[in-house]
Amino acid sequence: MKIHEFQAKGLLRDAGIAVPDSVVARSPEEASAAFTKLGGPIAVVKAQIHAGGRGKGTIKGNPDQRGVQLVKTADEAAAVAKNLLGNELVTIQTGPEGKKVQQVLVEAGCEIDRELYLGIVVDRGCGMPVLMVSSEGGMDIEEVAANTPEKIFKEPFCPDAGLQGYQVRKLCHRLGLTGATVRSAEKFMRGLCKLFVQLDASLAEINPLVVTKSGDVIALDAKISFDDNAMFRHAPLAELRDLSEENPAEVRAGEAGLSFVQLEGNIGCLVNGAGLAMSTMDLIKLHGGEPANFLDVGGGAQVDAVTEAFRILLSDKNVKAVLVNIFGGIMRCTTIANAVLEAYKQVGFNVPLVVRLEGTEVEEGRKILEQSDVDIISAEGLTDAAKKVVAAAGAA
Amino acid sequence: MSILIDKDTRLICQGITGKAGEFHSKNCIDYGTNMVAGVTPGKGGQTALGLPVYDTVVEAVEQQGANASMIFVPPPFTADAILEAADAGIKVIAAITEGVPVLDMVRVYNRIKDMDVHLIGPNCPGIITPEACKMGIMPGYIHKRGKVGVMSRSGTLTYEAVWQLTNLGLGQTTCVGLGGDPIVGTSFIDLLKMFQADDETEAIIMMGEIGGTAEEEAAAFVQEHVTKPVAAFIAGRTAPPGKRMGHAGAIISGGKGTAEEKITALEAAGIEVAQSPADMGEAVVRAMKRAG
Numbered sequence: 070m071k072i073h074e075f076q077a078k079g080l081l082r083d084a085g086i087a088v089p090d091s092v093v094a095r096s097p098e099e100a101s102a103a104f105t106k107l108g109g110p111i112a113v114v115k116a117q118i119h120a121g122g123r124g125k126g127t128i129k130g131n132p133d134q135r136g137v138q139l140v141k142t143a144d145e146a147a148a149v150a151k152n153l154l155g156n157e158l159v160t161i162q163t164g165p166e167g168k169k170v171q172q173v174l175v176e177a178g179c180e181i182d183r184e185l186y187l188g189i190v191v192d193r194g195c196g197m198p199v200l201m202v203s204s205e206g207g208m209d210i211e212e213v214a215a216n217t218p219e220k221i222f223k224e225p226f227c228p229d230a231g232l233q234g235y236q237v238r239k240l241c242h243r244l245g246l247t248g249a250t251v252r253s254a255e256k257f258m259r260g261l262c263k264l265f266v267q268l269d270a271s272l273a274e275i276n277p278l279v280v281t282k283s284g285d286v287i288a289l290d291a292k293i294s295f296d297d298n299a300m301f302r303h304a305p306l307a308e309l310r311d312l313s314e315e316n317p318a319e320v321r322a323g324e325a326g327l328s329f330v331q332l333e334g335n336i337g338c339l340v341n342g343a344g345l346a347m348s349t350m351d352l353i354k355l356h357g358g359e360p361a362n363f364l365d366v367g368g369g370a371q372v373d374a375v376t377e378a379f380r381i382l383l384s385d386k387n388v389k390a391v392l393v394n395i396f397g398g399i400m401r402c403t404t405i406a407n408a409v410l411e412a413y414k415q416v417g418f419n420v421p422l423v424v425r426l427e428g429t430e431v432e433e434g435r436k437i438l439e440q441s442d443v444d445i446i447s448a449e450g451l452t453d454a455a456k457k458v459v460a461a462a463g464a465a
Numbered sequence: 466m467s468i469l470i471d472k473d474t475r476l477i478c479q480g481i482t483g484k485a486g487e488f489h490s491k492n493c494i495d496y497g498t499n500m501v502a503g504v505t506p507g508k509g510g511q512t513a514l515g516l517p518v519y520d521t522v523v524e525a526v527e528q529q530g531a532n533a534s535m536i537f538v539p540p541p542f543t544a545d546a547i548l549e550a551a552d553a554g555i556k557v558i559a560a561i562t563e564g565v566p567v568l569d570m571v572r573v574y575n576r577i578k579d580m581d582v583h584l585i586g587p588n589c590p591g592i593i594t595p596e597a598c599k600m601g602i603m604p605g606y607i608h609k610r611g612k613v614g615v616m617s618r619s620g621t622l623t624y625e626a627v628w629q630l631t632n633l634g635l636g637q638t639t640c641v642g643l644g645g646d647p648i649v650g651t652s653f654i655d656l657l658k659m660f661q662a663d664d665e666t667e668a669i670i671m672m673g674e675i676g677g678t679a680e681e682e683a684a685a686f687v688q689e690h691v692t693k694p695v696a697a698f699i700a701g702r703t704a705p706p707g708k709r710m711g712h713a714g715a716i717i718s719g720g721k722g723t724a725e726e727k728i729t730a731l732e733a734a735g736i737e738v739a740q741s742p743a744d745m746g747e748a749v750v751r752a753m754k755r756a757g
Binding site: 191193194196197198227228229266269271296298299301302330332340341342343344345347348349350351352354355360363367368369396397398399427428429431450451452455 | 485489492540541561563564565566567568569570571572574575578590601602603604607617618619620621622624625628645647648672674675677678679698700701702703704705740741742743
């Protein structure tokens with residue numbers, strides 16, 4: 070689960086981790102009042118959307134207005150807020166349609182000496198959370214990793230013992246931080262590592278992490294994502310979710326326990342297992358088609374959830390044919406077959422349906438479909454299924 | 466021989482009284498697996514599927530000589546169940562449960578990595594040695610005893626490969642689904658070592674997917690240490706980038722993780738890479754022919 074920058078900074082502030090003073094504003098008046106309240110000679114107005122690249126992004130229809138802007142007066146803060154609020158901000162991560170700005174963060178400016186990068190993720194390789202820092206703050210960190218990997222320094226840490234003091238000192242040495250700044254960095258880094266574990270985060274990224282002219286380490290930006298699997302023990306975090314930032318079909322699928330990603334093509338896919346779902350997409354492309362989605366119904370889904378999956382697929386106007394590719398293990402073919410009948414009853418099929426069933430309870434599942442009056446193109450094996458659905462989508 | 470499990474394996478199910486645990490335990494018994502007990506805390510003294518149910522794994526070990534466990538308990542309790550099994554002296558654990566918090570697995574992984582135990586999963590289909598022992602949720606009928614070792618990060622993709630092999634007349638020694646989570650107990654390299662050392666295994670197929678560097682590491686290991694023919698498939702060639710992995714996730718792996726990079730690494734190591742998921746069985750045949 071992703072959250073907004075202002076929410077992430079709120080969590081940091083509550084944990085005693087240094088962030089600039091800031092106020093959230095949802096109208097130009099609030100932005101003006103926020104500037105006055107912060108009392109500084111300068112402030113920064115930042116659009117709040119779930120996407121990176123806001124500083125270089127521009128408002129749709131107003132290419133002069135960027136997503137992050139320095140302001141020097143309350144009136145200026147209000148004017149920038151007016152340009153941003155209610156409009157779509159287009160960045161390299163949003164796609165051309167952009168994302169609507171519903172709030173801005175008005176933040177006190179600070180005097181920047183250096184900009185660094187800091188990130189925490191769980192590293193599959195060593196099986197531990199890892200703190201990464203780089204001297205190249207503010208840059209696209211993937212570029213740094215590709216071009217100058219020697220500028221990234223990593224320290225794994227045990228979730229329960231946390232990041233140790235010597236690890237901070239080593240990283241500071243690598244970054245060239247000295248004196249009181251080391252103590253400030255220690256408080257920041259150890260605090261953030263602790264928070265990462267406490268909240269079951271999957272990603273915490275501070276880019277840039279700033280060293281101020283007075284030598285303090287402070288988060289100028291903050292991005293935190295949480296492990297969806299751990300949300301059961303963090304009920305308060307669920308309130309931070311902003312559904313308007315997410316694809317509606319993906320939200321619907323998530324509520325039904327389905328893993329769904331919207332794509333651009335016209336062949337709807339309903340598959341069990343992430344690997345097979347990805348392979349099914351690969352296969353459709355290989356045979357000249359374009360998948361409309363990735364959909365993994367998982368193993369434990371019952372008839373209701375699978376029926377909902379059909380509803381989501383069929384509600385996509387781009388979909389010209391649907392491929393059901395099931396290799397039952399924990400998922401039973403009978404569950405899928407019953408869901409096909411249920412979906413047919415509830416929504417009807419307005420596009421051709423190609424079904425390939427194999428695995429647990431396959432004979433029973435096939436029988437259910439054969440004995441029904443639903444019009445189905447049945448397929449034997451992967452290639453046959455892909456060819457038939459590509460042909461069906463092309464003919465539609 | 467085979468790896469990890471065989472007809473002498475004494476299997477238990479943690480979570481046998483749950484719906485999925487019971488259904489799949491029954492399928493394992495029907496397949497001919499030597500299941501000796503179930504474990505559900507608070508339900509000790511009951512029976513399930515004609516097997517004794519214990520409150521603790523240690524009782525199942527002491528009273529039934531259990532040495533393998535498949536775990537079906539809900540995600541919040543899975544880490545505890547794995548540690549309980551390892552502590553009780555179980556040698557092979559398959560955690561089927563999907564949805565275990567990553568940091569729970571970090572703790573489990575680091576606790577058991579130096580213990581004498583093999584953890585498969587979580588979020589995996591389990592392990593099967595065809596015609597001897599089925600320990601997991603895979604459909605039994607698609608398998609056939611033979612000489613190909615099968616390993617994969619994806620459950621259903623494993624079934625797909627096995628089905629293709631069986632239809633080509635190629636049986637399997639043991640099939641292992643490693644699990645799709647970021648942190649799992651066993652790696653491709655762990656299994657490559659076992660398959661290389663297993664007399665009955667004559668060829669190996671691995672199914673990987675985008676993300677992480679497990680396939681690249683496996684490729685390097687194959688080049689150095691594996692003399693048997695190896696085939697592979699990578700799922701996710703056409704997946705849109707960045708949809709599931711955060712930015713920093715790609716960094717850790719130094720920009721690696723795309724299907725193309727993985728395929729290049731595999732081919733450079735002399736591995737026969739299937740170009741389509743429908744070509745996995747044939748890729749094993751080609752790898753074996755190439756090796757003579």
